[in-house]
Each structure stands twice: as structure tokens, then as C-alpha cells.
Amino acid sequence: MVSRNPTFPLRSIGLAAVVVAALSAFPLRIAAAAGCSAAAAPGVDWTECVKKVIILSGSDLNGATLVGVDFTSTDLRDTNLMAANLEKATLVRASLAGSKAEGAKFDRIEAYRTNFSDMRAQGATFASAEMQRSNFTNATLINVDFTKAELGRADFTGADITGTKFALANLSRADLSKAKFSGSIDFASSFLYLTRIEGLDLSAATGLAQWQIDMSCGDANTKLPAGLAVSKNWPCQFD
Numbered sequence: 001m002v003s004r005n006p007t008f009p010l011r012s013i014g015l016a017a018v019v020v021a022a023l024s025a026f027p028l029r030i031a032a033a034a035g036c037s038a039a040a041a042p043g044v045d046w047t048e049c050v051k052k053v054i055i056l057s058g059s060d061l062n063g064a065t066l067v068g069v070d071f072t073s074t075d076l077r078d079t080n081l082m083a084a085n086l087e088k089a090t091l092v093r094a095s096l097a098g099s100k101a102e103g104a105k106f107d108r109i110e111a112y113r114t115n116f117s118d119m120r121a122q123g124a125t126f127a128s129a130e131m132q133r134s135n136f137t138n139a140t141l142i143n144v145d146f147t148k149a150e151l152g153r154a155d156f157t158g159a160d161i162t163g164t165k166f167a168l169a170n171l172s173r174a175d176l177s178k179a180k181f182s183g184s185i186d187f188a189s190s191f192l193y194l195t196r197i198e199g200l201d202l203s204a205a206t207g208l209a210q211w212q213i214d215m216s217c218g219d220a221n222t223k224l225p226a227g228l229a230v231s232k233n234w235p236c237q238f239d
Helices: 008-037 210-214
Strands: none
Touching: none
């Protein structure tokens, strides 16, 4: 008997298409899950994976894709992160002490109270990163881009910040007083509220304006670019 419902074949074809589409997507979900279980290795893709509160110290993640990975409280000490992409990763209270991260991308990471001490990150980018109270002591930060980064209370003691770009960055209460550098540093429109610059030779710095100097914390040994005057509030009084 011939069906008198002309839409029946169309419904059947539509249902088949949905089933085929669902089955086609299934291997992709399996592949994504397999990616998160993959061992640490150069070039590994852990996009959006959860890798928190684990030990990865000494791992080789050279050139790895680590976009959006949750590394909360993870041990990444002495890890090779050269040319790795960690955009939007969560590194809250993680330790990257002693890691190699030359040319790595840390743009828009969340890294509150993170340990970056002794890290070698020449040419890395931290644009729009959230790094309040992070530790950069003795880190190599030559030609690093901190544009629009949140660096409130960050500690740069002993860090090499030669050629660093702090344009539009929030450096309120950060300590740059014992940082090392030569030549210029870009402070264009950066927020320097109570930023410690005691003893620094900033005569070659670019982007500095008097309003930034007036809210910062320098001393008689701080050298400023031509046209700028020491603040009448110097030296700052700390509790």
C-alpha cells in the first residue's frame, strides 16, 4: 500500500541526518578526552584541560598548546614552556619557579599569588594577564610585554626587566626598587600608585608623566627622564 503521507520520507531523511551528525561528532569528543589524558610532551595539546593540584615539575612542554588549562596550585617548577601557548590558562598559586618560557604566550592568564621566580621568559607576552601578588624575583623578563597586565603588589626583586613594556599596566604597590635593567622601559599610561621605584635610574624610560611620578614611591637616588620632577611625597612612609 502506498503511503498517502508525502512528508514521511522527508521526516525519515531528517532523522537520519541527525543520527549521522551525532555519530560523526562522537569521535571528536573521544579525541578531546584522549588529549587531556595525554602525557606531558613537546607539542602536546591540552586545550581547556584540568591539570590542577598535580606535579609536573621538570616536564618538557616545549611548544605545547595549553590554552585555557586549569593549572591551579600545580607544580610546574623547572618546566620547559618555551614557545608554549598558555593564553587564558589558570595558574592561581601555581609554581613556575626556574621554568624556561622564552617566547611563551601568557596573555590573559589568571595567576594570583603565582611563583614565577627565576623563570627565564625573554620575549614572552603577558598582555592583559591577572597576576596580582605574584613573585617574579630573579626572573629574566627581557623584552617581555606586560601591556594592560594587572600586577598589583607583584615583586620584581632581582628581576631583569630590560626592554620590558608596562604600557597601561596596573603596577600599584608593586616593587620594582631592586629590579635590574639597562636602557629604556615603557611605562606609557601605566598606573604607578605607591609603586616602589627607589634607587632606580629611569632617565631613559619612556611614557612616564608627572602624574605617575607623583603617586609612586621613589627617593633621592631615583633618576627621572628630563622634564620630570621628584614628588614632594617622596620618600613614602610604609607601615
